Amino acid sequence: MYTDAQKRSHIFDLQTFLRRIQQSEGSAAPLVPDGIFGAQTAAAVREYQQQHCLPVTGIADQRTWNAIYASYAALIAADALPMQTAFFPPESDTVLKPGAKSPSVYVLQLMLSEIAPHYNRIAAVPLTGEYDSDTQAAVRRRSLPQRPRHGRRWPVAVRRTPPRMASFSCRRPA
Numbered sequence: 001m002y003t004d005a006q007k008r009s010h011i012f013d014l015q016t017f018l019r020r021i022q023q024s025e026g027s028a029a030p031l032v033p034d035g036i037f038g039a040q041t042a043a044a045v046r047e048y049q050q051q052h053c054l055p056v057t058g059i060a061d062q063r064t065w066n067a068i069y070a071s072y073a074a075l076i077a078a079d080a081l082p083m084q085t086a087f088f089p090p091e092s093d094t095v096l097k098p099g100a101k102s103p104s105v106y107v108l109q110l111m112l113s114e115i116a117p118h119y120n121r122i123a124a125v126p127l128t129g130e131y132d133s134d135t136q137a138a139v140r141r142r143s144l145p146q147r148p149r150h151g152r153r154w155p156v157a158v159r160r161t162p163p164r165m166a167s168f169s170c171r172r173p174a
Contacts, residue, residue: 009035011035011036012033012034014041014068015031015041015044016033017069018044018048018068019031020076021048021072021075022044045060048067049064052071054067096131097131098135099130099131105128105131106128108131109128109129110127112125113125
């Protein structure tokens with residue numbers, strides 16, 4: 001049996017779909033979902049039907065529902081975040097060294113700048129994309145502080161890292 005709660009939920013979904021479509025079209029007053037199929041919802045359905053060459057009835061029949069959902073799904077897909085970016089390609093044997101200029105150096109500088117506020121001895125690095133003396137100094141830090149600012153101990157993997165890194169390797173472990 002189709003309950004009132006289910007009906008309101010489906011109407012709310014329809015209104016949400018129509019609202020997103022209206023927003024993409026620059027509507028000044030997009031539909032506000034409330035789960036009630038009132039005059040505003042019927043008007044939004046009629047408007048959609050007219051714009052998409054469907055019979056203009058103001059009723060969300062199966063054909064109208066499918067068309068509205070398809071439009072909504074296309075908009076949501078366009079809103080999706082891009083695929084994850086691989087800054088260091090898996091096959092890369094690149095070793096970043098002083099004088100190198102590349103997007104990978106920029107990412108390294110970004111990572112160093114992001115951790116700088118959390119540790120006393122690490123200075124922010126200018127984001128230039130060039131492995132310059134500032135970047136080299138940040139990578140070559142003699143040692144990390146005994147404890148990060150948050151007061152906890154360093155993770156085991158960091159404590160076991162050699163104190164000096166002459167260059168930053170992009171190689172993946174075998």
